[in-house]
Amino acid sequence: xxxxxxxxxxxxxxxxxxxxxxxxxxxxxxxxxxxxxxxxxxxxxxxxxxxxxxxxxxxxxxxxxxxxxxxxxxxxxxxxxxxxxxxxxxxxxxxxxxxxxxxxxxxxxxxxxxxxxxxxxxxxxxxxxxxxxxxxxxxxxxxxxxxxxxxxxxxxxxxxxxxxxxxxxxxxxxxxxxxxx
Numbered sequence: 001x002x003x004x005x006x007x008x009x010x011x012x013x014x015x016x017x018x019x020x021x022x023x024x025x026x027x028x029x030x031x032x033x034x035x036x037x038x039x040x041x042x043x044x045x046x047x048x049x050x051x052x053x054x055x056x057x058x059x060x061x062x063x064x065x066x067x068x069x070x071x072x073x074x075x076x077x078x079x080x081x082x083x084x085x086x087x088x089x090x091x092x093x094x095x096x097x098x099x100x101x102x103x104x105x106x107x108x109x110x111x112x113x114x115x116x117x118x119x120x121x122x123x124x125x126x127x128x129x130x131x132x133x134x135x136x137x138x139x140x141x142x143x144x145x146x147x148x149x150x151x152x153x154x155x156x157x158x159x160x161x162x163x164x165x166x167x168x169x170x171x172x173x174x175x176x177x178x179x180x181x
Contacts, residue, residue, distance in 0.1 A: 001067060005123075007115035010108060012064040012079065014056050015049045019065050022074045023049060026100050035137035037163045055081060061124060063096055066112060068103065075103040078112035080120055080129065086158040089171065092130045093120065097143065109140075113147040121176040128175050132157070134166040144172040 003011035020042075026032055027040035027048075040048070052062040064079035076099035084091045095116055097109045113131075120126045131149055133140040134157075144151075149172035160167040 001072065003067075004064065005115065005119055006069065007111050009069055010075075010078070010112050010115070011067045011069050012112070012115070012119075013067070014062070015053050015065045017049075019074060020046050020049055022100075023065075023076065026076050026098060029101065031101060032098065035134050035140070035166065037160065037166065052077075052081075061093075061120070063098075064116070066099075066108075068108070075100050075108065078109065079116055080124075080126075083130075087155055089130060089155075092128070093126055095120070095129050095131045095147075097140070109143045110146040113143055117147060117149075117174055121178065126176060128173055131172045131174075132169050134160070135168045135170055136165065141170055141172075144170075147174070149174045 001011060001013065003013050005012050024040070024042045024045040027045050030039060033039045056062040059082060061080040063077040063081050066075055066078050067073060068075050076097070078097040078099070079095070081094050081096060082091065083094045095113055097112060099109060117129055120129050131144045135154065151170060152173050153171050155169055155171055156167050157169045
């Protein structure tokens with residue numbers, strides 16, 4: 001497998017059509033999607049992967065497909081994505097993750113987030129990366145904290161207006177240490 005970059009245990013790459021089935025299974029899992037409005041359909045997952053491939057072609061990053069290196073197993077995504085929904089901090093680059101339950105509680109999300117932040121700053125030369133999640137998604141907020149991100153506030157997510165239990169979100173940011181802003 002050809003990877004764009006690695007962490008100690010993970011390989012980060014662009015998406016292939018072979019990833020649709022395993023990602024669709026992850027995104028159809030009710031526990032995985034607990035902090036989202038609904039599980040994703042197969043068609044929604046295929047469209048998501050196409051968007052990620054297009055974003056990678058346009059920007060040089062996306063929510064990367066991630067493999068566990070020791071087993072060469074696809075475990076989900078961790079990466080960067082351009083966000084333009086209505087908020088006072090957008091447009092911005094977001095870091096996010098969605099992993100198979102079999103990959104939970106092993107430190108993969110934190111390890112991957114730290115590595116993607118390094119990639120964002122060292123390779124892509126981005127000035128800032130944001131991360132956001134519904135306030136009730138404390139597992140993702142812990143990953144943000146462990147990855148060295150700083151909470152800068154809370155906001156009502158404009159795309160979650162129909163889901164009051166998810167609408168109030170936390171917002172974290174990490175700035176490029178070289179840039180200093």
